[in-house]
Amino acid sequence: ATHARRARRARRAKMASEDLDALERMIADRERALVEEHVTSAFTALRIAYDAREVPAGGAIVLGSPAPIVVDGGHMKEFAGRAFHERARVKCGLSAVCEKELARKASIAALDEQAMDDSGVDFSAPEYKMKKTKRRGNKEFADHYGALGLALVRYRATKQQIMEQHKYLTIQLHPDKCGIAQADDAGKEKIEQRFKAVLTAMETLTDKNRRREFDSVDAPDFDFPSECKEGEFFETFMPHFHLLERFSETQPVPICDDPDASAEDVRKHYIFWGAKFKSWREFPHEKEDDVETAHDRNHRRHIERENQRLRAEEKKKETAKIRAFVEAAQKYDPRCIKQRAEEKAQREARRLGRTASSVKIQEEEAAAKAAEEAAAKAAEEAAAKAA
Template identity: 45%
Template sequence: MAVLTAEQLSEPLTRLRIGYDPALVPAGGAEVIGQCASPLADAMPSNIEAAGRGFHEKILIKTGAFASREELHRSQSAARLSRKASVASFQSDADAQENDPNYKGPKPDIKIGTMVWEDHYDIMGLGRERHLADAEAIRVAYRTRSLMLHPDKLITPDTTEEEKERLDDRFKALNTANELLNDAKKRRVYDSVDAPPTKLPMKFETEDFFDKAIPAFHSLCRWFDGKGDAAKFIESDPDAPYEKVRKMYEFWAKFKSWREFPHEDEEDLESAEDRWGRRQIEQENKKKREKSKKEDTDKIKRFVERAEEKDPRVIKKRMEDKEAREAKKKAKGAGKREAEEAAKKAAEEEAAKAAAAAEEAKAAKANAKKELDKQKKALRKEKARLREQSARADGWVGHPGEDDVEELANSFDVQRCDEIKALNDELEANENEDAIVAVLTRELAKLEGAKSEERKAAADAAAKRAEAETKEEQKSAPWDDEDEIKLLDKACNQKFPMGTKDRWERVAEYVCEHGARPRTAKEAGVKPTGDDYVKFQAARDKKGSAEVKDAATERKDSFTDVDVKMNDPNAWSQDQTKALAAAIEAVPKTAAAKDADRWKMIATAVPGKDAKQCFTRYKEMKEAHKAAKA
């Protein structure tokens, strides 16, 4: 290449090249002898070279693209405004939503309480796909948009602070949308509020079923909370087999929706200080959503029931089943049908009678209860009245005292309400305290007499029971077997001597185990009789009749370590109990001046017992009688 002259260097740009002198090239190398050729070489000082944005501006002006620097700046400002107004101005994708002639811009913000959702799908460029966008579509959309909307690519030296803030906010919104759409839980909530309210037809008829019900089923598929596609359980064919239709309604009867219903009073999870607080907020928010969730579930359930009711295929099947039943019923014959109808009618009449009887019994029971409550109320009133009348003579000589008056009042029941009323009338008519005391003493004497009769009856009943038990014991099998008598003797004198715990039970068990007949503890305690026992006793006495020549030794210690219980001195025999009952009846309360003298008189008629023991026994018998009566 020849060395360029100064005239050649000033020629048009297409002919400019790097100049060099071959003579000056050193051995094995090259040496630059001039600077790069430049279309601005003649316009710039020799020691200054244009570069960067200034270089581009001067080139555009020199080539005639713009007449002046001011015109160039006006064009650049217009380009920036166009870029701000539409993403399409810097987006090369012809399929983007902003290039769609039907694009109407983002949806308005969704506000529920303090919660606000922007149109995240529109921010991501997925305004047309929305809830149908999968994870891959979201990933690609975010990558594309982040490259186009990054502030570093849009901010210029002439960008104002307000514009910078707007670009930053737009990029932050893009990141927020990407984060929400990649969080399954948050996206479910957003999709729930982004979608319109569930609108299901409830008033369609059979002829409208396929036009209204089937599309409604398809609209519910997106909310199916389960595996698989709910759409495969929608049978839109009018001639579909009934078995498929039945399975369809079995599925939709159990359909569960995942749609969420945020409440306007919910708290923000981000305000929780720790995991426990977050869990508490989640639980509270869940409770607030339950009402709307239940309403949506009930709405779907009612729609499914209505659809099944109006489905022509289901109606057809039901009609066929009904016709089959009627045909089968007719086949049985008119006589059997009439008999069944008569039986059914009789059963209905019987049920009606039973219901009427039950209603009458219920009414009678209610009336009886009301009457009883009325009588109880009257009795309580008369008892209070008796206490008031008795209090008029309180402290008077011979007054029986509050305890006896209370006992007298408690002796009256609802059946004797008229008697206590008559007694109160009598007491109220007497203004003299002596007369009141006399009436009370008389009534207490009657009460004591009645108690004596009851005690006597109880004592007679106890005596009869004891006599019956004695006869029952005597009816037991006799000890007429010599071997059995030997077992009894061995058990009593060798195995289980006196003082053994549960002696007679253990004796009976031993005799039963080694003998031929079962024996009870009572039978073991009965003394054997009969010829066999006489022979056994004679043989035992003969065996033990050896002469004893040595003197008997004295035993100073106990022969056994078993404590033998002595007879209880306070125990009462049957005869003593009968004597006590007779004495109490013979010596009434009014016959003695003092209570202590009365019990001394009673004790003289009971052998082996003093007044204190008789009084204690009387109290025991009284408590036992009350317990038995209760």
């Protein structure tokens, strides 16, 4: 009996739910019909360009449903909000997005025209001069900046410059452009190697992690100074702060190289370099193994962990060198020397002030004691005479 009652209650609840859903569908259908009758039919199209002839008599009000929007001959439905206004601005040429897109297309068109007009690339020019390939462990690092003609810019090259140079060189090194069919075997090999170098450089320099790894290897090894002659601090130490600036995770980097800077600016400079500076530079190790040689997934993870450990050890050594360099700079910085001298003078003055005060107090206490003794002696003498 209990089971039967539960079954009946469940059926009634299900029927009530179905009736409620049906009622909601009826209301929604009725609302759509009303909108169609009073809104959409009266305001048939919301156009990008204003046309007074399209405005109905008395105007129209869009209440709850988007009207059809005519865009470049097509139809779409959406509310007249931010997206609609942006489409309108783009169509009228007033949008910043539109201006940026036009500038990009103009740049690409000019680059294509330049590439097709050029008779060839002078790979002997300084900007195309490639450094010798560096090797770290099982990895080889060719000069990707030289391959793209950015040898004089290097790590300062922007992504746009890299993309433009890649497009320009791929056109120049195309078989129909560079005449590879008429070249001998050595010439063909040279062109193919250069083309592969351009593709590899593009893949490396447009990937954030791979570019950081390459820039870390491409950068020279820093020989940090530990001392300097008097009057040569700024020429000896400050250039190394500027060299380290490129590796900082935090940008911009506070570098105070003004000899007349305030004590507060100098203090902020050394607080950042001594405690807050964090380098993203990588240190590929000579003993790293290639993860592609792993036998299975566990072996691959073991190789990755070992490689990370080796790099972490090298980075720890570099961090210690930077810390020692910053401490040496703070030691020989004439601004810090002046500040330390002023603080020492203030401490000495305070000490001397305390000493002078204590001497004065001691003298006053001695005088008071002598006066008391003299008064007591005089009292004793007066008593003796009276007796």
